[in-house]
Amino acid sequence: MANWEAYLEDHQEEIDQDLIQLLSIPSVSTSPQHTADVQRAAQWVAARLGQAGGEHVQILETGGHPAVYGDWLHAEGELTVLIYGHYDVQPAEPLELWTTDPFMPRVEGDLIFARGASDMKGNLLLPIAACEALLKTEGKLPVNVKFLFEGEEEIGSPSLAHFMTNHKDLLACDMMASADSGQLSLDEPAIEVGLRGLCAVQVDVRSSGVDLHSGMAGGLVHNAAQALVEILASLKGLDGRVTVTGFYNEVADITPEERQMMDRFPVTDTQLKTMFQVDELFGEPGFTPVERNWVRPTLDINGLWAGFQGTGVKTVIPAEAHAKITCRLVPNQTPEGVLDKVKDYILKHAPSQVKVSFTDLPGQGVPYRIPSQHLGLTAVRQALLQVYGVEPLEIRVGASVPVTAMALQILGVYTVPLGMSLDDEHMHAPDEFYRISNFHRGQVAYVLFLTELVGKQQFLEKR
Amino acid sequence: MANWEAYLEDHQEEIDQDLIQLLSIPSVSTSPQHTADVQRAAQWVAARLGQAGGEHVQILETGGHPAVYGDWLHAEGELTVLIYGHYDVQPAEPLELWTTDPFMPRVEGDLIFARGASDMKGNLLLPIAACEALLKTEGKLPVNVKFLFEGEEEIGSPSLAHFMTNHKDLLACDMMASADSGQLSLDEPAIEVGLRGLCAVQVDVRSSGVDLHSGMAGGLVHNAAQALVEILASLKGLDGRVTVTGFYNEVADITPEERQMMDRFPVTDTQLKTMFQVDELFGEPGFTPVERNWVRPTLDINGLWAGFQGTGVKTVIPAEAHAKITCRLVPNQTPEGVLDKVKDYILKHAPSQVKVSFTDLPGQGVPYRIPSQHLGLTAVRQALLQVYGVEPLEIRVGASVPVTAMALQILGVYTVPLGMSLDDEHMHAPDEFYRISNFHRGQVAYVLFLTELVGKQQFLEKR
Incomplete structure (x- = not known):
């Protein structure tokens, strides 16, 4: 067992407690009455990042809710990864539909229930815990890492593009990794390579x-x-x-590779109908549901x-x-x-x-597509393969995540997704939860992901 | 000058003050916070009717806001007219668009501004003042008269049909006269003979x-x-x-008579565009605007x-x-x-x-049409001719007044319209007003109308 792995095992209980602490802060970005809570969550994240060994940790004004920055940049000659996440959450209303208080986290077997558990305070702690384990045992990270956690994702990241433009040098990197991401199921890993x-x-x-x-x-x-x-x-x-x-x-025309990828995606019409609570699917003629969702x-x-x-x-x-x-x-x-x-x-x-x-209206974003052979994807693929024992599926997503397009446009880098949320975890809804087993393997996955990038500078596909 | 005419002249100032009193009561039927005001208005109307010489004056429960009833039934062998009106008003909101308080009546020249002035507290007092003038001077009315004033017209008269059914005997009559009605302009009288x-x-x-x-x-x-x-x-x-x-x-096909009547109606496209604040009229092809409004x-x-x-x-x-x-x-x-x-x-x-x-949804009503030769129409026609010195125009109206269809269905009588409101008086809108000169001649018109009906029982067109 590697030293970092032993560290994670030894400290897992404390790290679980950290998650409970963070989930207890009602950092609802859209509610003026929670402005102080959003501030408090930023301070908590900054402190936790510093405790993990992050350097230059600072809370930066954005014009809206603040962003938390930190880095560790001593891996000379190695790549620099900017890890993105957000510490704000959706409102918990309607409160009467929650089994217990949304900001008093409740553990039930493998599940931890709280607003923000799956989206995305659980995922946010993965790279922090991973870097801590490496820094406390090895004294260093395999590559250079920067962290950027914002507090406005749930209101559409209105200050982020301006903030990125104003801090281009601070945020300069070779790729971004977004922890605001997920997997297909407990057995099936996936990598999101495109967004509408x-x-x-x-x-x-x-x-x-x-x-x-x-x-x-x-x-x-x-x-x-x-x-x-x-x-x-x-x-x-x-x-x-x-x-x-x-x-x-x-x-864009659908390529044969894309069509193959979509045919492989394991979802049936029946599953979709159940998920959407409809009797009949409906949409543009001549395309399958997955095609309509991903590429139309x-x-x-x-x-x-x-x-x-x-x-x-x-x-x-x-x-x-x-x-x-x-x-x-x-x-x-x-x-x-x-x-x-x-x-x-x-x-x-x-x-x-x-x-x-x-x-x-606000809310414009260009479609996002990362080339399949991008170095970061390869690293995520390897990390997920080791954690799950199964080759991850490349998928696209019908939704839009503005930060990916912003990073490409402003910082000139692609974003690779690495997070552990699953679609059934009631994001934005009552009784949101996250899986503790995923929380633990996500920390391992981040160590493996960063390690995979060592010495790979020459393979990087720049924009 | 007839005695009743002298009475009206002598007492006109007091009757004007009565109108100001009634307009001061915010009897907004749709607002629960005005329930007591609606009650107060009913009491005021009942008291005023008694003062005028009305008998059997009573406030009757309807299930909703109360109705006011009164009568004078000593004209043996003569017709019985049921005079209808409502004492409730629309909400005054938006208050900021009123020049002065909607429930503190303001007189400016010929105009009296207040919520309900035109719709229809001004008209409601016409038959009361007319009967008072006759009773105080002649000691009798030319025909039998019943009064029915309801408090729910502005919310669609939800209790009225049931109330009428329950009080068929009390309300039995030869015709209804609705004071909730109007004229074309200060110079042009009109009689509404149909509603959609x-x-x-x-x-x-x-x-x-x-x-x-x-x-x-x-x-x-x-x-x-x-x-x-x-x-x-x-x-x-x-x-x-x-x-x-x-x-x-x-x-129904449009008859040649109807077409003539509509062609005579003095309204131009330009006037309609100004009234509706539109640049272009629009509607079913092949019909004039008046045809579209009255018979389509x-x-x-x-x-x-x-x-x-x-x-x-x-x-x-x-x-x-x-x-x-x-x-x-x-x-x-x-x-x-x-x-x-x-x-x-x-x-x-x-x-x-x-x-x-x-x-x-509530709000159903059958189309209403009174035969042109109906005795009541003839009487109204004569009354208006004397008051205006001009033959009134028969018109139809695109709107719906449920009470007319109810009276026909439940009481078996037609309704003749006699009221003095004009279309430009901001009914239901800010700065509603009524014309004092119309208020005065409306009282005269009611005396003339009732007098015209004397000895005409054999000419009545029953349903």
């Missing part, structure tokens, strides 16, 4: 200066809600295909409102109507390009009797 | 058991908001014509809601989406018949991946 991008816009329709009485104006004027539903219905065919002119023009773009109505929503009847003709729309983007689509097409199409198809305007 | 009916339904769409993450489920499942907009867009053509199968089947049915979306409506972006696929729909009905449509057709059409056109259900 995102663009968002609000459509605002106005039909008259004021809401009108439907007895006086009904049949005489257009209705903002009617115009909006006509506009929205025109954006997609009844078959689920987006009808916006040119929407699919830039979409979408257009979704996320919100809709007009007129009277209370109990009973109000015979009003709404003067205005609104919808929020997001598109998930795939290579080689851009948020700007897709938004332009959607807006053009809407303006061309709107009834002449109404005025359509748009409200720009 | 109404039916209402809420459409509820469910696509999945819970709201879904658009990154995980986007492209894989149907979206309740998307399904709803497709359903709603299918109900009407882009030209404004309702596409629901059979929607227009029962609609409509289908309107009154409210719409799904998913996220807050600031920013939430990448949710809504599990449910809702819309409220009302149709304005014309002879010979029925609320049940039209609702059945709309529901059938929706169920046939809904995507198979979603579940559609309906929530029944």
Whole structure:
């Protein structure tokens, strides 16, 4: 048994207690009443990083919630890895659906229940514990490591791009590793090699200066809600295909390798139906569900409102109507390009009797794809193979993680994912939990991952 | 000058003060915090009716806000008229848009500003003052009169049909006269001889058991908001014509007389555009705006809601989406018949991946039409001719007044309209006002109207 491995075994109880401590801090980034808790969590993480042997540990202002930075940079001639995570969490509401207090962590067998357990305070401690074990036993790390933990991921990382740009030198690295990531199951490791991008816009329709009485104006004027539903219905065919002119023009063709990868992904229609609580799947014709989720773009109505929503009847003709729309983007689509097409199409198809305007929404991100042969992926692959005894599956994810695109754009590096969360762990939902067995093997995986990178500088695929 | 006329002149200042008193009571029927005020208004009206010489004055429970009843029934061998009105008002909000307090009446020249001034506390006092002038000077009324003032008109008269049914004998009459009515302008009198009916339904769409993450489920499942907009867009053509199968089947043809009446109606497209604050009118092709408003049915979306409506972006696929729909009905449509057709059409056109259900809404009413030669109309016509010096125009109204259909169905009598409100008086809106000159001539009109009915029993057109 290696010294670091013995260290982890000897100190595992203390490290478990650390996780319980961190989970006890209600660092809900979206709630003003938790601002002090978010600060406290940053201080806790900074202190823990220093205790692990991190150097230059500091709490940095971002304009929003602070970021925690630390490093260990004495591996001369070796690569530098920037490890990313976030210490903020989603709100715990609705509290009545939790079995026990979301900020009083409860252990039940292999599971630890608390808000943030799976997303992602458990994963956040993996690289800290791994580096501590190496530094306390070997006195050094195999490669140079920087840590960046932010406090705004759950509100869309609004300060992060600006912060990264302002601290380009401090954060300079050869690759980023994101601990905000997961595996397929307790037996099946996976590596996320692609994410969809995102663009968002609000459509605002106005039909008259004021809401009108439907007895006086009904049949005489257009209705903002009617115009909006006509506009929205025109954006997609009844078959689920987006009808916006040119929407699919830039979409990358699916390569044979990608198709193989998707065919290998072990999910059945039945599993998807159970997960989404639907009787029938639905989407763009000609593609499998996995293809639709990983490599096909979408257009979704996320919100809709007009007129009277209370109990009973109000015979009003709404003067205005609104919808929020997001598109998930795939290579080689851009948020700007897709938004332009959607807006053009809407303006061309709107009834002449109404005025359509748009409200720009935050939440834009370019699609992200890391080359399969990237050195960091190889290292993660080796680490997971050793921990699980099984070759990890390369997967893509339909969701968007803005930090990956930011790191590529601002720092010029790819992000490799290494975290231990599983999809069934109620992230963002009541009774969120994390698996303690994964917590332990994740620490080992980080040691192995960093060790795999030793002496590999010449193999690095730079952007 | 007749005695009653002199009485009105002599007492006009006191009667004006009565209006100010009644307008000072915030009898907002929809607001629980104003329940005591609604009661107070009922007591005030009952007391005023007694003071005028009304007999059997009583405040009657309806299950909701009370009704005020009173009568004078000593005109043996003469007709009996039931005079209807309501003493409740709409909420005054938004208060910041009022020039002065909505419940501290302000007189400015001919105008009196207050919530309820035009709708309809001003009109409510007309028949009371008229009867008082006759009773105090002649000691009798020309015909038998009953009064019914309700306190729930502004919330859709939910208790009225049941109340009428329970008090059929008390309310028995030869015709109803509604003071909740108006004229075209200060120079142009009008008689409302038809109203549209109404039916209402809420459409509820469910696509999945819970709201879904658009990154995980986007492209894989149907979206309740998307399904709803497709359903709603299918109900009407882009030209404004309702596409629901059979929607227009029962609609009565327009007679040459009706067409003449509508052609005579003095309203221009420009006036309508100004009134509705729109740049362009819109509606069913092949009909004029007046035809569309008076004799063509409509289908309107009154409210719409799904998913996220807050600031920013939430990448949710809504599990449910809702819309409220009302149709304005014309002879010979029925609320049940039209609702059945709309529901059938929706169920046939809904995507198979979603579940559609309906929530029944209150607010149903059959279309109302009083025959032009009805005795009561003749009397109103004569009264208005004398007051204005101009023959009144017969008009129809696109709105619905449930009480007219109720009286026809439950009491078996037609309703003749006699009120003095004008369309520009900001009913239901900030700075509502009423014209004092109309208040004065309305009292005269009621005396003339009742007098016209003397000895006319044999001419009454019963239902």
